[in-house]
Amino acid sequence: MKRLDLYKSCVGMLEQAEVEDAEFDALCIFQDMLGDKLPLFCPQEEVPAEAEQRILSLVSERCSGRPLQYLLGQWEFFGYPFCVGEGVLIPRPATETLVENVIEICRREGMTHPHIIDLCSGSGCIAIALKKELPGAEVTALELSEKAFGYLEKNIALNGAEVRAELCSVTDPETASRFRDMDIIVTNPPYLTPEEMASLQREVRHEPEQALAGGSDGLDFYRIIASLWRDTLREGGWLCCEYGDGQHEDVKKILLENSYGNITLCRDLAGIMRTASAQKTGG
Numbered sequence: 001m002k003r004l005d006l007y008k009s010c011v012g013m014l015e016q017a018e019v020e021d022a023e024f025d026a027l028c029i030f031q032d033m034l035g036d037k038l039p040l041f042c043p044q045e046e047v048p049a050e051a052e053q054r055i056l057s058l059v060s061e062r063c064s065g066r067p068l069q070y071l072l073g074q075w076e077f078f079g080y081p082f083c084v085g086e087g088v089l090i091p092r093p094a095t096e097t098l099v100e101n102v103i104e105i106c107r108r109e110g111m112t113h114p115h116i117i118d119l120c121s122g123s124g125c126i127a128i129a130l131k132k133e134l135p136g137a138e139v140t141a142l143e144l145s146e147k148a149f150g151y152l153e154k155n156i157a158l159n160g161a162e163v164r165a166e167l168c169s170v171t172d173p174e175t176a177s178r179f180r181d182m183d184i185i186v187t188n189p190p191y192l193t194p195e196e197m198a199s200l201q202r203e204v205r206h207e208p209e210q211a212l213a214g215g216s217d218g219l220d221f222y223r224i225i226a227s228l229w230r231d232t233l234r235e236g237g238w239l240c241c242e243y244g245d246g247q248h249e250d251v252k253k254i255l256l257e258n259s260y261g262n263i264t265l266c267r268d269l270a271g272i273m274r275t276a277s278a279q280k281t282g283g
């Protein structure tokens with residue numbers, strides 16, 4: 001079949017399956033399978049039979065709700081490539097705001113060799129992007145899920161980033177007790193409520209529950225991290241976190257209750273309250 005004809009029929013299949021952005025998804029699958037950034041530049045070119053079969057098979061998986069990023073096996077975050085698949089959270093554009101917050105704090109405070117720890121690291125997108133942008137930083141990434149940890153290690157190698165990764169639980173006091181004098185704790189922990197978990201979009205249901213569920217009110221990890229990890233920060237160090245839509249007041253309250261000061265809340269590029277930076281001040 002010719003490229004354009006196949007493309008149109010794939011878009012039709014995706015639209016019928018109510019895939020949100022059918023044209024974008026079809027284009028990404030074409031780019032990946034044909035190894036061509038502009039696959040429709042020669043619309044009348046014949047697609048080899050084997051490639052056509054592979055494209056149709058991916059499109060039909062996509063129609064069943066499997067996320068595009070898992071089908072492609074790689075996704076970009078902060079301009080860097082990340083391997084993704086079942087068992088690891090897909091890096092979201094909103095999380096780039098959190099990375100920007102940390103870079104901004106380091107630049108503003110002239111920290112050229114900051115000690116940074118990324119809690120709940122998943123694919124490692126935050127830790128790795130920070131190490132690439134702040135080469136003098138010493139970055140550690142902690143993750144509990146073995147499957148996610150496999151991706152974290154793969155992504156460290158893929159990006160040639162010197163990030164130290166550990167498979168452990170951030171809710172374990174023994175883990176926290178091994179770290180001291182950190183300049184920055186950064187975290188995008190699980191933060192969905194049971195109600196949100198019950199009404200997830202079809203694609204998100206393919207992502208690991210352990211990466212999403214944040215306890216009865218979605219805030220368990222903020223309470224634990226704000227208190228348990230406070231002692232790991234040096235005086236004047238920063239805790240930077242991402243949270244869900246509508247959680248900003250609750251997260252701010254948790255930070256205040258744990259004696260953090262200079263709290264700044266930020267919106268992501270979609271205009272949604274998304275991140276907090278808070279400083280460990282005396283007390």
Ligand SMILES: C[S@@+](CC[C@H](N)C(=O)[O-])C[C@H]1O[C@@H](n2cnc3c(N)ncnc32)[C@H](O)[C@@H]1O
Pocket residue numbers: 088089090091092095119120121122123124125126142143144145148168169170171188189190191210211212
């Ligand atoms: C919302 S995802 C964030 C992943 C990644 N930081 C990102 O921004 O894409 C939360 C991650 O926390 C991990 N996690 C859940 N409980 C944990 C725990 N007790 N200790 C360490 N990591 C945990 C999950 O496996 C998941 O990878």
